[in-house]
Amino acid sequence: MKKVLILGSGFAGIQAAIELQKQNKFEVTVISDRDYMYIYPISIWVPVQMIEFENVKVPLTDIQKKYPFNIIIDSVKEIHTFEQSVICEKQTLYYDYLIVAFGAEKMKHKGIENTLSICGKPEIAVSIRNQLTELIEQGHGKIAIGFGGNPKDKSDLVTKYRLCIFAEKKL
Ligand SMILES: Cc1cc2nc3c(=O)[nH]c(=O)nc-3n(C[C@H](O)[C@H](O)[C@H](O)COP(=O)(O)OP(=O)(O)OC[C@H]3O[C@@H](n4cnc5c(N)ncnc54)[C@H](O)[C@@H]3O)c2cc1C
Known part of the structure; x- marks a missing residue:
């Protein structure tokens, strides 16, 4: 089976993993530096104590029970397209197909170092x-x-x- 590596476990990465796994034609692996999917839309209720932080997270293993793709918890450092490899903190992985679903990390422009954004890390x-x-x-x-x-x-x-x-x- 061809190997698909999906980098990131947000909506994009997980939906891609589910759709590809359902086709049963690929070996699908999700690599993420979080062991959960974070539901950003409901995270707005954490600061005002309407929901607990833990309840905004969906453990990847729960999703994996229904859609048995592989999960690797690691931080991606480099992508080498000629070698078709991804270098992570703990290992190097190889792929036939690659899906990059890292999301959009906020840049910390000068002057906003001391502000907190709900759009940042969970x-x-x-x-x-x-x-x-x-x-x-x-x-x-x-x-x-x-x-x-x-x-x-x-x-x-x-x-x-x-x-x-x-x-x-x-x-
Ligand atoms: C407060 C808030 C409310 C929102 N409300 C809505 C809404 O109501 N409706 C709507 O449609 N959209 C909403 N959005 C937008 C929506 O949440 C985003 O568009 C969506 O989360 C993007 O999904 P994504 O998978 O592209 O990225 P993300 O959800 O950001 O996921 C990125 C993934 O990549 C992983 N990752 C990143 N870097 C690395 C690395 N180096 N190594 C390994 N893994 C890595 C992260 O751990 C994460 O799993 C909201 C966003 C925010 C912040």
């Missing part, structure tokens, strides 16, 4: 929750929540809505 949702809790315990503070914009984009929408998150104690 654990950041917990950090936001902790900071909000501290603020509540403090009894006062300021919070501004909004969208970050690209400073090079001159459109009205972006300049109007360029906001950050501040907690008074951090200022």
